[in-house]
Amino acid sequence: MFELQNVEKRYPGVHVLKGVDLKIGDGEIIGLVGENGAGKSTLMKIIYGAVQHDAGNVLVDGVPVHFRTPRDAMQMGVGMVYQEQSLISNLTVMENIFLGFEKPFIRFGAINWKRMSEAARKQLRKVKLDINPATITSRLTFSQRQLVELAKVLALEERVDGKLVILLDEPTSVLSKDEIELLFSLVRELRRRASFIFVSHRLDEIIDLSDRIYVLKDGAVVDVISADEAQIETIQKKMVGREINREYYRENRQIPYNKDDVLLELDHVTVAGRENDVSLKLHAGEVLALVGVEGSGREPILRTIFGMRKPEKGTVSIRGMTVRSFSASQSVSHGVGYIPRERKIEGIASGMNVFENMTLSQMKNYSKGGMLDIAAERELARDWIRRLSIKVASENVDCGNLSGGNQQKVVLAKWRSGGSEIILLDHPTRGLDIGAKEDVYEMVRDMSVDGVGIILVADTLEEAIGLSHTIAVIKDGEIRKWFNCQPGAKPSLYDLIQHMV
Amino acid sequence: MNGGLTYTERMRRHFPWITLVSALLLVGMTDINFLSPENLLNLATDIVPLLVMAVGMTLVIYIGSIDLSSQSIANMATVLTTISLPALGVGSGLLVIAAGLLFGAISGVVTARLKVPSFISTLAVGGIALSVGQFASGQQALHMDAEQRKHAFGWIMGTTAGIPHELIVALAIVAVAWFIQNRMTAGRTFKAIGAAEPVVVASGIRVERYKILAFALSGMFAAIAGLMFSVRLSGGSPTLAEGFLLPAIVAVLVGGTPLTGGVGGVTNTLIGTMIVAVVRSSMLYLNIPATGQQIFFGLVLIVAIATTIDRSKLRIVK
Numbered sequence: 001m002f003e004l005q006n007v008e009k010r011y012p013g014v015h016v017l018k019g020v021d022l023k024i025g026d027g028e029i030i031g032l033v034g035e036n037g038a039g040k041s042t043l044m045k046i047i048y049g050a051v052q053h054d055a056g057n058v059l060v061d062g063v064p065v066h067f068r069t070p071r072d073a074m075q076m077g078v079g080m081v082y083q084e085q086s087l088i089s090n091l092t093v094m095e096n097i098f099l100g101f102e103k104p105f106i107r108f109g110a111i112n113w114k115r116m117s118e119a120a121r122k123q124l125r126k127v128k129l130d131i132n133p134a135t136i137t138s139r140l141t142f143s144q145r146q147l148v149e150l151a152k153v154l155a156l157e158e159r160v161d162g163k164l165v166i167l168l169d170e171p172t173s174v175l176s177k178d179e180i181e182l183l184f185s186l187v188r189e190l191r192r193r194a195s196f197i198f199v200s201h202r203l204d205e206i207i208d209l210s211d212r213i214y215v216l217k218d219g220a221v222v223d224v225i226s227a228d229e230a231q232i233e234t235i236q237k238k239m240v241g242r243e244i245n246r247e248y249y250r251e252n253r254q255i256p257y258n259k260d261d262v263l264l265e266l267d268h269v270t271v272a273g274r275e276n277d278v279s280l281k282l283h284a285g286e287v288l289a290l291v292g293v294e295g296s297g298r299e300p301i302l303r304t305i306f307g308m309r310k311p312e313k314g315t316v317s318i319r320g321m322t323v324r325s326f327s328a329s330q331s332v333s334h335g336v337g338y339i340p341r342e343r344k345i346e347g348i349a350s351g352m353n354v355f356e357n358m359t360l361s362q363m364k365n366y367s368k369g370g371m372l373d374i375a376a377e378r379e380l381a382r383d384w385i386r387r388l389s390i391k392v393a394s395e396n397v398d399c400g401n402l403s404g405g406n407q408q409k410v411v412l413a414k415w416r417s418g419g420s421e422i423i424l425l426d427h428p429t430r431g432l433d434i435g436a437k438e439d440v441y442e443m444v445r446d447m448s449v450d451g452v453g454i455i456l457v458a459d460t461l462e463e464a465i466g467l468s469h470t471i472a473v474i475k476d477g478e479i480r481k482w483f484n485c486q487p488g489a490k491p492s493l494y495d496l497i498q499h500m501v
Numbered sequence: 502m503n504g505g506l507t508y509t510e511r512m513r514r515h516f517p518w519i520t521l522v523s524a525l526l527l528v529g530m531t532d533i534n535f536l537s538p539e540n541l542l543n544l545a546t547d548i549v550p551l552l553v554m555a556v557g558m559t560l561v562i563y564i565g566s567i568d569l570s571s572q573s574i575a576n577m578a579t580v581l582t583t584i585s586l587p588a589l590g591v592g593s594g595l596l597v598i599a600a601g602l603l604f605g606a607i608s609g610v611v612t613a614r615l616k617v618p619s620f621i622s623t624l625a626v627g628g629i630a631l632s633v634g635q636f637a638s639g640q641q642a643l644h645m646d647a648e649q650r651k652h653a654f655g656w657i658m659g660t661t662a663g664i665p666h667e668l669i670v671a672l673a674i675v676a677v678a679w680f681i682q683n684r685m686t687a688g689r690t691f692k693a694i695g696a697a698e699p700v701v702v703a704s705g706i707r708v709e710r711y712k713i714l715a716f717a718l719s720g721m722f723a724a725i726a727g728l729m730f731s732v733r734l735s736g737g738s739p740t741l742a743e744g745f746l747l748p749a750i751v752a753v754l755v756g757g758t759p760l761t762g763g764v765g766g767v768t769n770t771l772i773g774t775m776i777v778a779v780v781r782s783s784m785l786y787l788n789i790p791a792t793g794q795q796i797f798f799g800l801v802l803i804v805a806i807a808t809t810i811d812r813s814k815l816r817i818v819k
Contacts, residue, residue, distance in 0.1 A: 308702075327707070329707050332705025346700055346702075348697070351692075360700070361706070363686040371686075
């Protein structure tokens with residue numbers, strides 16, 4: 001039996017897990033659900049030893065344990081089947097299965113491949129995979145690799161005393177219907193060997209497979225539901241569980257956009273690696289939210305519009321002009337600005353000051369013959385520090401030392417001051433506190449008033465609903481449903497989730 | 502507000518000049534003549550080719566890359582200058598500058614477009630440059646005609662008010678590099694690439710072009726270093742600038758431009774080169790044989806890299 005008692009985790013400025021209790025009996029399958037940012041992934045990481053909790057206890061068969069690394073956890077029978085597959089693709093299947101645990105096969109310093117192969121075959125039988133263990137992993141299909149990964153975790157069985165606990169992180173997201181069925185029947189069969197924690201956005205699957213369902217919200221378990229009694233709608237309500245506050249998203253400032261002024265059009269665009277096509281239109285003053293679960297294909301659409309990916313088919317046109325060469329610099333010169341999700345990696349150059357960051361995308365406007373007009377740069381920075389009330393001592397401060405909210409304002413100022421008319425917001429409020437979020441909402445409204453078209457991938461569904469004029473629900477890389485979001489007639493969360501999962 | 506800057510981080514910025522002053526005082530204590538103006542002036546003039554090479558190297562290290570071809574390009578430059586002097590006169594200078602730009606640009610293209618790590622691309626280009634020098638010189642030391650040299654490059658050799666023109670030219674070159682780095686869009690972009698390359702890409706800047714430019718400039722400065730060295734020694738040979746590479750890299754790193762780039766710059770390298778000069782001449786005072794110098798510089802290099810790199814920028818080191 002595996003148990004978490006009152007587990008706490010804090011990161012600087014955020015309380016991620018607030019006293020989580022969780023219990024898994026032998027052979028039990030539990031489901032774990034929650035919105036993005038509810039603390040699911042942190043909780044999983046604590047369970048499999050990638051992250052250490054600050055307070056509370058982790059008990060295996062009633063005995064407190066402390067996992068410092070995933071290897072510690074594996075030695076106590078806790079293993080993870082990763083969503084991003086963790087197999088090393090240029091090694092063979094058996095090498096992957098026993099990676100880091102080759103010791104029993106070593107004689108006189110050399111690996112006895114025959115014995116390893118036999119042992120690997122035995123593990124593969126557990127997951128009903130009939131392949132040669134000496135196959136190079138990259139030759140396998142995605143679902144085969146997932147089963148190998150499961151076999152790798154099941155190989156712990158022979159090494160530990162107690163029962164196994166296996167985490168499945170979104171295991172179905174890229175599987176076909178048949179493959180999902182196969183995986184589920186396998187998991188059910190394996191119950192006598194292990195208990196499972198199953199994380200998924202697809203609530204129907206969660207209800208189908210699990211015995212009990214833990215609902216996580218804002219870092220706490222809000223309910224534990226027995227799967228027999230569970231219904232998709234009730235779980236959804238518990239996952240979200242708060243009122244939409246109209247004022248919070250500045251809905252009173254939402255004004256209709258100009259339907260004749262098309263800034264951007266995607267016509268049957270196929271994004272590399274996916275078989276789908278996306279068509280959409282963005283108008284001046286419109287906020288268009290792309291809504292979907294993690295991995296549904298929202299980011300690739302944004303990156304295609306920004307020119308960082310080249311579409312395989314279809315046309316992108318900006319202000320009626322077809323885009324022919326795809327590069328970020330082309331898009332920027334056509335007035336597209338991109339506020340990336342990874343602010344610290346792609347958004348802010350730490351080690352550079354406020355004005356250097358603001359003019360990075362528009363140095364042409366602040367130079368003559370390659371020579372910078374630093375006085376004008378400073379002037380611009382001071383102006384925008386005032387306009388967005390950025391909290392800095394001066395324009396000379398290193399942006400790496402600013403708070404997340406102020407960094408985001410600098411990134412916004414960079415594109416706004418450069419006159420970008422199409423702004424792509426990728427999780428613009430991620431990791432910001434409430435005050436900073438409200439500032440961002442205010443800026444979104446300001447931009448709409450100025451006729452800027454915005455494509456938004458929001459941090460939460462409420463944010464998408466609250467801010468947008470139009471919502472496109474995306475699933476498996478395709479737009480499944482359009483919603484109109486006029487104030488007073490906004491769709492509900494439940495309307496959206498139906499089409500997302 | 503200087504946010505999370507720790508005490509050591511703030512001190513790190515002042516470390517180079519403190520090192521320089523302490524080194525000067527230390528050597529000065531063993532022999533006070535070391536600190537005499539003439540001696541210091543000689544010392545400074547002596548390292549002019551190294552300084553020019555290190556300044557070019559700085560631009561490449563500033564973007565987080567490395568240029569190992571500088572010494573070979575300088576070698577090639579000494580040969581090309583000497584060979585073309587009779588025919589081209591002062592134009593031989595332009596020829597080697599163009600050659601340096603070309604070889605640097607090749608390194609840049611191979612690094613930025615073909616994604617070959619800079620240490621290997623510049624090593625390869627350096628090999629080519631070395632061979633060009635060997636081939637052109639017929640593997641032997643060449644000499645300039647005194648009259649031709651004076652006619653074409655006499656202006657580098659003289660002194661004004663006791664200050665060698667060579668030193669003035671070198672400082673002018675440093676000033677040009679400083680201007681590029683601090684006052685031009687190219688220099689700003691170099692800094693941004695060193696500080697956060699993904700941000701530069703996401704800002705719509707064609708990063709590859711600027712990388713190629715940085716390598717081309719480094720090649721050019723290396724060629725100028727070779728040119729000045731060959732004028733000083735009145736000749737050229739494919740091994741003339743041997744032993745420059747390590748001190749040049751040391752000068753950049755000790756000056757405070759870490760291998761990960763983004764901070765430091767040419768003024769740091771000016772100080773770093775002076776540190777190298779002081780250390781090198783102190784070895785003479787301490788009777789350390791010249792053959793042992795590279796051992797010392799190798800050790801200093803390791804220490805300098807280890808203490809200055811920003812490990813948060815390095816995920817994997819291969």
